[in-house]
Amino acid sequence: MIDVRELGISGMQASEWLRAERHVDIGGSDTCRISASITHADDDETEKTLLDALRALTEGAESIERRPPVHLPEPSALELEQAMLPREAFFAEVDHVPADRAAGRIAAEMISPYPPGVPVIAPGEVITDEVLDYLRSGVDHGVLIPDAADPSVRTLRVVARH
Incomplete structure (x- = not known):
């Protein structure tokens, strides 16, 4: 390497x-x-x-043209709180919210930046500002987000509030 x-x-x-x-x-x-x-x-x-x-x-x-850096958080910041079962969150009523309003909401989708292709957000997890910053800086850098409803990560699919 x-x-x-x-x-x-x-x-x-x-x-x-x-x-x-x-x-x-x-x-x-x-x-x-x-x-x-x-x-x-x-x-x-x-x-x-x-x-x-x-x-x-x-x-x-x-x-080689320089791209904005990826803001990789500390490993502990990637361990999100599981607030709902993944299946329950994935099939729940959802909202599509702007990324700047997604922190604190429960994810209803899987988000796996590639590379490396490892999920950063799973359905049922509480989204944090640190993870959003990582994902958005990754997109600006050229990282692909193939499994998100919005691969630009401008919006996220979250569990609707009742």
Whole structure:
């Protein structure tokens, strides 16, 4: 694994650059790093291609457009309070509210930023400002939110208040 933050770019940007500029697909990326593997099935030419591409990335990183940073909260802030059973929240009467009014509300949807693709909000959990800031900064950075009702995270699907 290579931490690309020292280059001033994200792993996703590094991955995109390597694919577009050097025709190299790496194993994985996230907001901080890229991961590539050389195996016993690879030959010397494959190793050389990867190393040359990584050197070129290091040298060309200054030309890559900078994106706003992702505001990753402390791990404990990602442990949201479970206020309802997930099934109950998912099938409850819902409202679609602006993100700036979603904190304190109970989520009625799953929200999993990709990468890494791990749910940050599950139905039944109480949404917090820290998690909203993380998700919205992630979208601004280029993170995908494939499972949300609104992938831009401008609105969220929450349990309706009675």
